Amino acid sequence: MLQKEGAVRIPSGCAITGFISRDGRRITGADAIKSIAVMHDRSNGLGGGFAGYGIYPEYKELYAFHLFFNNNSAREETERFLNEHFDIVNLSRIPTRQVKSITNEPLIWRYFVNPLPTRLAASQLDETEFVTKCVININTTINGAYVFSSGKNMGVFKAVGFPEDVGKFYRLDDYAGYSWTAHGRYPTNTPGWWGGAHPFALLDYTIVHNGEISSYDANRRYIEMFGYKCTLLTDTEVITYIFDFLHRRRNLSLTEIADVIASPFWTTIDAKPTAERERLYYLRNTFASLLITGPFSIILGYSGGLMALNDRLKLRSMVTAEKDDMFFIASEECAIREICPDATGIRAPRGGEAVIAELNEEGRRKCL
Amino acid sequence: MSVNYIPATFAVLRDTDRCIKCRACERQCSNEVHYYDADFDKMFVHEEQCVDCQRCVTICPTNALKITENPNSFRKASNYSQQLILENYRQAATGAVLLSSMGNPQDFPVYWDKMLINASQVTNPSIDPLREPMETKVFLGKKHTHITRNPDGTIDMSEQSPQLELKYPIMFSAMSYGSISYNAHESLARAATELGTFYNTGEGGLHQDFYQYKTNTIVQVASGRFGVSKDYLDAGAAIEIKMGQGAKPGIGGHLPGKKVSDDVSKTRMIPKGTDAISPAPHHDIYSIEDLRQLIFSLKEATDYKKPVIVKIAAVHNVAAIASGIARSGADILVIDGFRGGTGAAPTRIRDNVGIPIELALASVDQRLRDEQIRNEISIVAAGSIRSSSDAVKAFALGADALYIATPALLAIGCHLCRSCHGAKCNWGIATQRPDLVKRLNPDIAYKRLVNLVRAWDHEIKEMMGGMGINSLEALKGNRLMLRGIGLSDKELQILGIMHAGE
Incomplete structure (x- = not known):
């Protein structure tokens, strides 16, 4: 019998794309679909997904949980859990449209929630840690329930299928946000389960990734x-957790995280001036087991920005470009040209070089 | 009495057509196996004194000699081997404890040989260490993961625990001056210095001449406290507390009086010619909280500037012991497997006490992770790491670095005759007899040690590259890179690996 994703490790090749309007203009998901669709051959119909930021301005103070349920009893059990820990402000099925190639869909629900102040205080955790623990709790203990998006004013949409079909299925043209990432998956096995599609998300961190890490x-x-x-x-899952750990829990900056997970080689570090050398030694040594080797190109989405990062040998393609307030990242240049034919400054970031694009002041005022 | 006759273990075969009676074998053999009889104009042998060290074979200019097992044998039985019968004869004659040297030679499973290493195909590129950078440098010591910042936002790095930087992830394990010779120690010290790694003094103190290599020296403090002084502690880059040794868990060290020469006596601070038997326990450590006190005494004595290492033998509840040590302030833990070598150990203990390093390492690494303290201590695996592929498997199981000793001795001429306790090593290694010691030339020997480690390192890199890994950090604890072959579910579970084909 074929095993579900999680019972077995499945290597994948992929396509990734992402863009951000630094002014905070809201762009519909249609552009993300268009961009990823042109890289059709980089996926094989076994997984696609999107992350949109700034898509729920009306609920921006609330955690938006997106869940897959295998059946209604899993949903009921989850709702009992949610009611015990959160104030549920709004719940609904996530609207979808029928697409011929997308089949076997689970129940897909969305909850806008706030931690119950009493439960939060009793837990002696800060709010993000409380929410993280609840998400991990649902995903590991409730059979048939899976939280695949849990941040504020953002959402992940994913399924088994080609990404352009997944985008249509979730009616992403109805959503508008200041940044989007998208992923088309080329797994070597049949995952058959929607939770295994990407992006992977925890709180507002999302990762789309192309590669297969050897570490x-x-x-x-x-x-x-x-x-x-x-x-x-x-x-993707482990990379997301690494970002959550280093960024949210250890307060490292994104570039410091790049120095940990895609650290320069010792010979490069040794050639740096003393203070920089000591800093790099410290980071690499302290978090030695978080060095990621093997090919990867990732886009990290977070509230207010995107970060692109390649493995230190640059074993996967990734390019960036700009146009006015827009910043683009994609596996291939064509994915950028498709939605912005006159983008400029096309370049391939070096291995281990963190490229960060964030909302400017105006954008932050508008969106955060 | 004839029952005391012990037949020779080995047969010395001499091709008399080839032998030119140059008597080199006679001069070279410290066991006095060969002798010339002028009346017969012929070479004769005392076969029963032969230990199969191969010295005569290698120096014979006409290749006239071969040593084999003595074909004469007692009646075969699986239960009572000839060796066992002879050992009982010996004990009946002497009333004494049997002594042996080097690692446990018995037929127990070798788990290294039941694990296979992964390689990349298609979905992930393999990497070539001759073309791409590949890193095997490691740091040993506690890794505190809490970040504090200075007022200007930079990371405060002042609270780091002391770290040992190893340019190669392989160190030379503890072998005391006394158990091995001056020239052997010099070779190890110079090789460690050239390589940028460390050698270990063992429990016999540090000869004055070798203080110059202190940057690459780990000084050991064992239950006998031989040669321990303030200067000695200051001379080490790190201090190792020896709680146990894989070859003889539960007992202290044994140095036969024959090996306590003038210099050894001075270095150890003990009388010349006396047996140096270190106590089974440290007499100030009767429990885990006492260990903590010794760790911090040593840290106090050296101003908290040096990592403190605790070395234990792999025994049944090694994971719980390791966890206790990790909580006791030690920076580095050494786990020594039951096949580890020794200069002298009671045979019954060497052959029957302790557990394999593979299982001990796997369960310690997992336990420390389960207890969320794996980053609080580095793990060095020891006790029969025989090759670079054993090394790769050890790293994948979770070792931060490795100690080797038997391969190091092989590099400088040891032929594994397992007779170190006889103190007559024909290769100048496990002896203090000046005429034998001078056979070992440190100028040549240290280079062979350097070669060995560099060769292993290159092979490790080749295997890492095959897996698509370009730094040792990413191999450490990466158990997905291993598969078991012919192992039971229980063994796989302890090793934390899947079976080949899964």
Whole structure:
């Protein structure tokens, strides 16, 4: 019998794309669909997904949970759990349209929630940690329920299928946000389960990733020491947890994180001026088990920005470009040209070089 | 009495057509196996004194000699081997404990040989260490993951625990001056210095001449406290507390009096010619909280500037012990497997006490992760790491670095005859007899040690590259890179790996 994703580790090749309007203009998901669709041959119909930021301005103070349920009893059990821990302000099925190639859909629901102040206080955790623990709790203990998006004013939409079909299925042209990322998956096995599609998300961190990291089990076994549970056995999942751990819990900046996970080689570090050399030694040594090796190109989405990062040998393609307030990142230049034919400054970031694009002041005022 | 006759273990075969009676074998053999009889104009042998060290074979200018097992044998039985019968004869004659040297030679499973390494195909590129950078440098020591910032926002790095930087992830394990010779120690010290890694003094103190290599020296403090002084502690880049040794868990060290020469006596601070038997426990450590006190005494004595290492033998509840050590302030833990070598150990203990390093390492690494303290201590695996592929498997199981000793001795001429306790090593390694010691030339030997480690390192990089890994950090604890072959579910579960084909 074929095993579900999580019971077995499935390597994948992929296409990724992402863009942000630094002025905070809201762009519909149609552009993200158009951009990823042109890289059709980089996926094989076994997974596609999107993350949109700034798409729920009317609920921007609330955590938006997107869930897959295998059946109504899983939903009821989850809702009991949610009611015990959160104030549910709004709940509904996520609207979809029928697409011929998308089949076997689970129940797909959305909840806008706020942690119950009493439960939060009793937990002695800060709010983000409380929410993270609840998400991990649902995903590991409630059979047939899976939280695949849990941030504020953002959402992940994913399924088994080609990404352009997934975008149509979720009616992404009805959503508008200041930034989007998209992913088309080329897994070697049939995952058959929607939770295994990408992006992977925790709180407002989302990762789309193209590659197959060779450090996977070293990274997984380290990060699981800090309360994370890797249930999907995918690179994307462990990379997301690494970002959450280093950024939210250890307060490293995004460029410091790049110095950990795609650290320069020792010979490069040794050639730096003293202070910089000591900093790089410290980061690399302190978090030695979070060094990621093997090919990867990732786009990290977070509230207010995108970060692109390649493995330190640059074993996967990735280019960036700009046009006015727009910043683009994609596996291939064509994905950028498709939605912005006159984009400029096309360049391939070096291996290990963090490229960050964030909302400017005006954008932050509008969107955050 | 004839029952005391112990037949020779080995047969010395001499091709008399080839032998030119140059008597080199006679001069070279410290066991006095060969002798010339002028009356017969012929070479004769005392076969029963032969230990199969191969010295005569290698120096014979006409290749006239071969040593084989003595074909004469007692009646075969699986239960009572000839060796066992002879050992009982010996004990009946002497009333004494049997002594042996080097690692446990018995037929127990070798788990290294039941694990296979992964390689990339298609979905992920393999990397070639001759064309791409590939890193095997490691740091040993506690890794605190809490970040504090200075007022200007930069990271405050002042609270770091002391770290040992290893340019190669392989160190030379503890072998005391006394158990091995001055020239052997010099070779190890110079090789560690050239490589940018470390050698370990063992429990016998540090000869004055070798203080110059202190940057690459780990000084050991064992239950006998031989040669321990303030200067000695200051001379180490790190201090190792020896709680146990894989070859003889539960007992202390044994140095036969024959090996306590003038210099050894001075270095150890003990009388010349006396057996140096270190106590089974440290007499100030009767429990885990006492260990903590010794760790912090040593840290106090050296101003908290040096990592403190605790070395234990792999025994049944090694994971719980390791967890206790990790919580006791130690920076580095050494786990020594039951096949580890020794200069002298009671045979029954060497052959029957302790557990394999593979299982001990896997369960310690997992336990420390389960307890969320794996980053609080580095793990060094020891006790029969025989090759670069054993090394790769050890890293994948979770070792931060490795200690090797037997391969290091092989590099400088040891032929594994397992007779170190006889103190007559024909290769100048496990002896203090000046005429034998001078056979070992440190100028040549240290280069062979350097070669060995560099060769292993290159092979490790080749295997890492095959897996698409370009830094040792990403191999450490990466158990997905291993598969078991012919192992039971229980063994796979302890090793934390899947079976080949899964």
